Amino acid sequence: MRKVRKEKVLLPEPRPTVLKIKRRAMTLILRESRIHSCGCYTTAPIRKGTRVVEYVGERLSNDQADDLYDDVPITYLFGLNSGKHVVDGYGVAAFINHSCRPNCETDIIGGRIWIIARRDIERGEELTYDYNLFDGEEDAPCLCRAPRCRGSMYSAAHLRKMTRARAKAARGPISPLSGATIGSF
Numbered sequence: 199m200r201k202v203r204k205e206k207v208l209l210p211e212p213r214p215t216v217l218k219i220k221r222r223a224m225t226l227i228l229r230e231s232r233i234h235s236c237g238c239y240t241t242a243p244i245r246k247g248t249r250v251v252e253y254v255g256e257r258l259s260n261d262q263a264d265d266l267y268d269d270v271p272i273t274y275l276f277g278l279n280s281g282k283h284v285v286d287g288y289g290v291a292a293f294i295n296h297s298c299r300p301n302c303e304t305d306i307i308g309g310r311i312w313i314i315a316r317r318d319i320e321r322g323e324e325l326t327y328d329y330n331l332f333d334g335e336e337d338a339p340c341l342c343r344a345p346r347c348r349g350s351m352y353s354a355a356h357l358r359k360m361t362r363a364r365a366k367a368a369r370g371p372i373s374p375l376s377g378a379t380i381g382s383f
Contacts, residue, residue, distance in 0.1 A: 224240065224242050224244065224248075224250070225240070225241040225242060226238055226239065226240055226241070226250070226251060226290050226325070227239050227240075227241060228290065228293050231295055231324055232324075232343075233295040233296070233297065233324065233326070233341050233342055233343075234295050234296075234341050236293050237293060237294070237295050237324045237325070237326075238251075238290055238291070238293045238294045238295075238324065238325045239322060239323065239324050239325065240319060240321060240322070240323060240325060241321060241322070242321055243318065243319065243320055243321050244315045244318070244319040245315065245318055246315050246316065246317050246318050247314065247315060248314065248315045249307075249312045249313075249314055250302060250312075250313045250314060250315055250325065251289075251290055251291045251294075251312075251313050252291060252310055252311060252312055252313075253276050253285060253287055253289075253291040253292070253304070253311035253312070253313060254285075254287065254288065254289050254291065254311075255274070255276070255285040255286045255287040255288050255289070255292070256285070256286045257278075257283055257284075257285055257286075258275075258283065258284055258285075258286050259282060259283055260281075260282060260283065260284060263275055263284050263286065266286075273286075274286065274287035274288065274292040275287065276304075276311060277331075277332060277333070278306070279306065281332070281333075285311060291311075291313055294313060294325045294326060294327060295324065295325075295326050295342075296326065296327070296328065296329040296340060296342060296351045297326035297327070297328065297340075297342040297344055298328060298340060298342050298344045298346060298347045298348050299326075299342065299344035299345070299346065299347075300316060300326040300327045300328045301315065301316055301317055301319050301323065301325060301326055301327075302314060302315055302316055302319075302325050302326060302327040303316050303327055303328070304327055313325065313327060326342070328353075329351045330351075330352075330353035330356075331350075331351050331352045331353060331356065332352070332353055332355075332356050333356070334352070335360065337350070338350055338351040338352055339351070
């Protein structure tokens with residue numbers, strides 16, 4: 199019987215994602231973030247207005263996403279303008295964290311979601327954009343530590359909507375005859 203010698207297979211070190219943009223290489227890396235878990239950082243300066251990276255993933259209806267991620271606390275879903283679909287993100291852009299004072303913004307150009315530099319970004323800086331979450335009732339605390347942090351990843355408009363709904367619920371139901379709150383007599 200012949201003995202087969204097993205050799206250790208060494209996997210190559212993970213390589214950073216290199217994006218070629220207008221004849222200039224930009225390297226984005228993933229590493230531990232002070233904001234949340236893992237973040238996306240640049241190893242080269244980025245100029246204001248540069249398309250940094252595309253947010254890619256499978257397009258799902260909101261119902262499909264709810265079915266898939268109903269009991270999952272962390273997702274990488276990017277809500278589209280229609281409010282009816284999301285992109286289930288994967289790749290480097292899915293690790294760009296939220297900040298109330300972001301250095302990037304998102305835009306849909308030609309049906310593709312781009313992360314774009316809002317200002318010049320220095321080498322080594324973590325990339326961030328304002329998630330402006332617009333649905334949900336549970337807390338979505340912000341951990342960005344920006345000077346004017348909202349304290350939430352929800353948009354300011356959605357926070358106002360939630361505050362009004364909670365205030366209305368606290369007042370209780372209205373009596374249809376007198377207009378008075380039931381139980382306030």
